[in-house]
Amino acid sequence: MSQVERQQWDVVVVGAGGAGLRAAIEAREQGARTAVICKSLFGKAHTVMAEGGIAASMGNVNSGDNWQVHFRDTLRGGKFLNQWRMAELHAREAPDRVWELETWGALFDRTKDGRISQRNFGGHEYPRLAHVGDRTGLELIRTLQQKIVALQQEDEREFGDYEARLKVFQECTVTRILKEDSLKDGERVSGAFCYERESGRFFVIEAPSVVLATGGIGKSFKVTSNSWEYTGDGHALALLAGAPLLNMEFVQFHPTGMVWPPSVKGILVTESVRGDGGVLRNSDGKRFMFDYVPDVFKEKYAESEAEGDRWYDDPDHNRRPPELLPRDEVARAINSEVKAGRGSPHGGVFLDVSTRMPAEVIRRRLPSMYHQFKELADVDITAEAMEVGPTCHYVMGGIAVESDTAAARGVPGLFAAGEVAGGMHGSNRLGGNSLSDLLVFGRRAGLYAARYADDLATAPVVDDAQVDAAAAEALRPFSAESPEAGAVPENPYTLHQELQQTMNDLVGIIRREGEMAEALQKLAELRRRARRAGVEGHRQFNPGWHLALDLRNMLLVSECVARAALERTESRGGHTREDHPGMNREWRRVNLLCALADPTGVLAVSDPERGQIELTRVTTDPIRPDLLALFDKEELVKYLAEEELYE
Amino acid sequence: MSTTTSGTGSSAAADGGGDEGSGAYDARFRVWRGDVEGGDLEDFTVQVNDGEVVLDIIHRIQATQAPDLAVRWNCKAGKCGSCSAEINGRPRLMCMTRMSVFARDEVVTVTPLRAFPVVRDLVTDVGFNYTKAREVPSFVPPKDLGPGEYRMMQEDVDRSQEFRKCIECFLCQDTCHVVRDHEENKTAFAGPRFLMRVAELDMHPLDAAAATGLDRKATAQEEHGLGYCNITKCCTEVCPEGIHITDNALIPLKERAVDRKYDPLVWLGNKIRRRPTS
Missing domain, CATH: 3.10.20.30 (Beta-grasp domain)
Structure with a gap:
C-alpha cells in the first residue's frame, strides 16, 4: 500500500474559477470545512479571460427586463435544447448573485443614477450585462478571491489559523475521484487523488462531497480562446467515476477570435465590440450578416443597416442589427464568407469599430481590446478594422446534473457546476450567460455538497486499492510502454499537437460524417500512442509529465465530442452538419449521454471501432406549461415536435 | 524525440489562414x-x-x-x-x-x-504575495445597505477601478528595490501591489472600515510598511496594465498618512505633479 499523505475535509472543490470559488464560499458559509484544489495559482483561472459581462435581468438600463425575458432569450439561444429548469433557476437567481458581489467589494461600471450599468449583447433582448469595461471576468475572480481571503481572516481571528475551515491547494491536480468500495452504501464518493505540481508529491483528500468546477475542453482544439488548463479534466474525472456526460457534440466556436499573427490565432475578441456598435464586413466592404438571419429569428432582427443603426439609440422602435445574432449563427456566417472567397487577407473577416465610435470612446469602453491589438498585432483599432475568425471557445455539453442541486447523475457525493456541467445552455450559450451560470450553479453546488456531507450518517471510506492504482497510473509516463524492442517513447507535446489538429480539422465548426469517422480512427491511434508517452527528468514541476497525464483526459473528452457529433444527424446551435443542414424538431427532445464503455473505469487499449465511450439516447422531460406559455405558439411551432405542442 | 516545431501557426480548417514561415x-x-x-x-x-x-x-x-x-x-x-x-x-x-x-x-x-x-x-515561489494579501483587512460592507441598494457614481469608482485592473503578475513586487535585494524587509513591507490594495479600499466609496474603527490610511504606514517606499516609480514602469501605482495609489496614501505621522517623502511627493487617472 502506498505511503500517501491523507487529509480530511467535508467538501472538496476541484477548480478555482468562478464556479469553484463561489461553490467554496457557499460550502464554507454553510459550515462545511472546504478545500479548493486548482491547477494554477489562486486567482489565475480561465474566468479572468471573460470580457463582456454577467447577464442578469436587473433592469437597470431598460426596466422592461425581467427573469422571464432572460429565460426566453436563453432558450432561443440554445435552440430549446436547454435543461429548462436550469435555465429558469439561472434567470431567476442571476440578479441576486450579481448584487451579492457588490457587498463583497466588486466595482462594476455605473449608470448615471449610480446603479450597475448593463450593456447589450448577442441574443439578449435588453441591455443586460453587468460589466467592468472589457475585463469583467477579472473583476469576478478578484472579488471571489478576496471574499475567500475575508473568510480566512475570520477563521484566523477565531481559530488562529487562516486555513482552519477553507484552504486553497494551489498548483495541484486531481487525477482520480475515489469512491467507496461497498455493497451496502453503493458507489459513494470518498475523496480525490491529487499531486502537487511543484514537487510531484501525491496526496489524498478524503471527503464525502466533491464539486467538479474544472471548466472546459478547448485545449483539444488547435484554434482556441482557452488557456492551457482547459483539458477537460472534470469531464474525464466524472466519466471515470461513472457519471455520464450530456450532449457533448455542442461546442461553441466564438465568431471573433484574432486570426493574425499566427501565434495569437484564436485569442478572443470580445462580443462587446459588436454590442457597443462594431460591425462585420467582408472583403467587398459589405455588412454580410444581413444575408444570414435564419427563419427562426427573422422577426427580431433589423432588415436594413439604417434600422440596425437606429436601434442603438432607439431600441423600442427598431430591431437589433444581425451582428448581434447568437454566436453560432455569426460564426457560421463568417465561415461561409471566408469559404466563398470574401475573407480578409489573413483568412478572417473585418470587424470594424473605428468608423463607428470616436477613438476615446473605444479606448474607454474596450481598453483590453485596444491594448491586445496594439501590443500583439500592431493594429490600432481606433483607426482600422480588426481581422477576426471563429475560435473554439466553450463546450455546452458536460456532466449530466440534477437541475436544482447540481448533483451528478448516478454518483452520490459528486457535484458539478460551471462549464463542466452540461444542460444549462442547450445547444448554444449566449454571451454573458457563462459568468451568471458560474455564480448561480456554483452557489447551488456548494450548498448541496455541504448539505450532503452534513447529512451522511457514516463517512465513506477511501479504498486503498484505488489509491495504489491511481499512483501507478500517474507514474506510468516515467516508464512508458515500449512494445517493440527499441521503440522510442512518444513526445507528449507532439501527441497533443496532433490531437488538436485532428479535432480542429475533422470535428470542427462544420462537420461531415466521413471526417468524424476518420477522427475516431485517429483518436484510437493517438490513444494507443499515448500509452507510450514518455517524459524526461523528475517529478518536480515537470510540464512534460503534466501534459502526459492531461492527455488521458483530452482523448476521452475528444472521443465523446466526435462520437456524439457523428450520432446527431441534424444541425443545431454549436453542432453543424454539412450533410444534415436543417434543425430537426424530433431531435429536440433527444439528449445524448456518454458513458465509459468499460464501467470499471480501467482504460484498456480498446479497438478503434468500439472505443472507450458508449452513447445512449434519452428523452428530456417536457417543458413546464407555465414556461412554455412565455412564448407565442407561432414561435414554438418552429422548435417543438407536433406531439409536444398538443400535449 | 520528434522534430515537429509547428506548435502554432499553420492553417486551420475552419477558415484557411496560412502565414507560417514568412520571416522565420x-x-x-x-x-x-x-x-x-x-x-x-x-x-x-x-x-x-x-x-x-x-x-x-x-x-x-x-x-x-x-x-x-x-x-x-x-x-x-x-x-x-x-x-x-x-x-x-x-x-x-x-x-x-x-x-x-x-x-x-x-x-x-x-x-x-x-x-x-x-x-x-x-x-x-510567489507565496510572499499571498501572505501579504491576507494581511490587508477586507472590504467592509456598509451596515445600512442591502444587496441591490448600493449606489455609486462612476466618477467615484474610477479611482479604485484603476487599481482593480491589476492582474497580479507581481512584476511590481519583483522590481521594487525595497525587497528585490533586501530579503529582510519582506516581513515589514507589503509591496506596491498590496499597498495599492489598501489605497483601493480606502478610496472605495462605500467601504465602511472607518465605522468599525479601522483606519486604512494609518495601517498603510504602521502595518504595511508604506514608509519604506521612496517613490522611485519602478513599480509603475513595469506594470503591464499601465496602472499609475506610484502617482495614484502610493503618493495619495502617503499624503493622507501625513496628518498622523511625519513622512519626509510626502514633501517630495507634493512637489511632483500628479498625472490624471485616465
Whole structure:
C-alpha cells in the first residue's frame, strides 16, 4: 500500500474559477470545512479571460427586463435544447448573485443614477450585462478571491489559523475521484487523488462531497480562446467515476477570435465590440450578416443597416442589427464568407469599430481590446478594422446534473457546476450567460455538497486499492510502454499537437460524417500512442509529465465530442452538419449521454471501432406549461415536435 | 524525440489562414535552468516565426528540446499575469513581449523573477504575495445597505477601478528595490501591489472600515510598511496594465498618512505633479 499523505475535509472543490470559488464560499458559509484544489495559482483561472459581462435581468438600463425575458432569450439561444429548469433557476437567481458581489467589494461600471450599468449583447433582448469595461471576468475572480481571503481572516481571528475551515491547494491536480468500495452504501464518493505540481508529491483528500468546477475542453482544439488548463479534466474525472456526460457534440466556436499573427490565432475578441456598435464586413466592404438571419429569428432582427443603426439609440422602435445574432449563427456566417472567397487577407473577416465610435470612446469602453491589438498585432483599432475568425471557445455539453442541486447523475457525493456541467445552455450559450451560470450553479453546488456531507450518517471510506492504482497510473509516463524492442517513447507535446489538429480539422465548426469517422480512427491511434508517452527528468514541476497525464483526459473528452457529433444527424446551435443542414424538431427532445464503455473505469487499449465511450439516447422531460406559455405558439411551432405542442 | 516545431501557426480548417514561415529565423536564447540547489543559463537555438512572443519561443523549446522546462503560463493574452519573468534583466510578461522588439542577432536571456525563491527553472515561489494579501483587512460592507441598494457614481469608482485592473503578475513586487535585494524587509513591507490594495479600499466609496474603527490610511504606514517606499516609480514602469501605482495609489496614501505621522517623502511627493487617472 502506498505511503500517501491523507487529509480530511467535508467538501472538496476541484477548480478555482468562478464556479469553484463561489461553490467554496457557499460550502464554507454553510459550515462545511472546504478545500479548493486548482491547477494554477489562486486567482489565475480561465474566468479572468471573460470580457463582456454577467447577464442578469436587473433592469437597470431598460426596466422592461425581467427573469422571464432572460429565460426566453436563453432558450432561443440554445435552440430549446436547454435543461429548462436550469435555465429558469439561472434567470431567476442571476440578479441576486450579481448584487451579492457588490457587498463583497466588486466595482462594476455605473449608470448615471449610480446603479450597475448593463450593456447589450448577442441574443439578449435588453441591455443586460453587468460589466467592468472589457475585463469583467477579472473583476469576478478578484472579488471571489478576496471574499475567500475575508473568510480566512475570520477563521484566523477565531481559530488562529487562516486555513482552519477553507484552504486553497494551489498548483495541484486531481487525477482520480475515489469512491467507496461497498455493497451496502453503493458507489459513494470518498475523496480525490491529487499531486502537487511543484514537487510531484501525491496526496489524498478524503471527503464525502466533491464539486467538479474544472471548466472546459478547448485545449483539444488547435484554434482556441482557452488557456492551457482547459483539458477537460472534470469531464474525464466524472466519466471515470461513472457519471455520464450530456450532449457533448455542442461546442461553441466564438465568431471573433484574432486570426493574425499566427501565434495569437484564436485569442478572443470580445462580443462587446459588436454590442457597443462594431460591425462585420467582408472583403467587398459589405455588412454580410444581413444575408444570414435564419427563419427562426427573422422577426427580431433589423432588415436594413439604417434600422440596425437606429436601434442603438432607439431600441423600442427598431430591431437589433444581425451582428448581434447568437454566436453560432455569426460564426457560421463568417465561415461561409471566408469559404466563398470574401475573407480578409489573413483568412478572417473585418470587424470594424473605428468608423463607428470616436477613438476615446473605444479606448474607454474596450481598453483590453485596444491594448491586445496594439501590443500583439500592431493594429490600432481606433483607426482600422480588426481581422477576426471563429475560435473554439466553450463546450455546452458536460456532466449530466440534477437541475436544482447540481448533483451528478448516478454518483452520490459528486457535484458539478460551471462549464463542466452540461444542460444549462442547450445547444448554444449566449454571451454573458457563462459568468451568471458560474455564480448561480456554483452557489447551488456548494450548498448541496455541504448539505450532503452534513447529512451522511457514516463517512465513506477511501479504498486503498484505488489509491495504489491511481499512483501507478500517474507514474506510468516515467516508464512508458515500449512494445517493440527499441521503440522510442512518444513526445507528449507532439501527441497533443496532433490531437488538436485532428479535432480542429475533422470535428470542427462544420462537420461531415466521413471526417468524424476518420477522427475516431485517429483518436484510437493517438490513444494507443499515448500509452507510450514518455517524459524526461523528475517529478518536480515537470510540464512534460503534466501534459502526459492531461492527455488521458483530452482523448476521452475528444472521443465523446466526435462520437456524439457523428450520432446527431441534424444541425443545431454549436453542432453543424454539412450533410444534415436543417434543425430537426424530433431531435429536440433527444439528449445524448456518454458513458465509459468499460464501467470499471480501467482504460484498456480498446479497438478503434468500439472505443472507450458508449452513447445512449434519452428523452428530456417536457417543458413546464407555465414556461412554455412565455412564448407565442407561432414561435414554438418552429422548435417543438407536433406531439409536444398538443400535449 | 520528434522534430515537429509547428506548435502554432499553420492553417486551420475552419477558415484557411496560412502565414507560417514568412520571416522565420533562428534566434539564440539563454534560459536559466536549475532549482533551489542552484543552476545556470542554458543555450538554445530555436526557430522564431512572424508575430511571435517570447512565450511562444519558450513553448517551442519545451516541445522540441527540453520537455521538462518549467514555466508558468495560462492565458497567453496578457490577462492572467502568470508568465512573469525577467527578459534581458527586465521584469516582463513573456506573453506580451514580442520577438520583434529584439534584433535578430541579439541573444535573448530569460531568467526567473529575482525577488522570489526559485522553485525550478522559470518558476518561483510567489507565496510572499499571498501572505501579504491576507494581511490587508477586507472590504467592509456598509451596515445600512442591502444587496441591490448600493449606489455609486462612476466618477467615484474610477479611482479604485484603476487599481482593480491589476492582474497580479507581481512584476511590481519583483522590481521594487525595497525587497528585490533586501530579503529582510519582506516581513515589514507589503509591496506596491498590496499597498495599492489598501489605497483601493480606502478610496472605495462605500467601504465602511472607518465605522468599525479601522483606519486604512494609518495601517498603510504602521502595518504595511508604506514608509519604506521612496517613490522611485519602478513599480509603475513595469506594470503591464499601465496602472499609475506610484502617482495614484502610493503618493495619495502617503499624503493622507501625513496628518498622523511625519513622512519626509510626502514633501517630495507634493512637489511632483500628479498625472490624471485616465
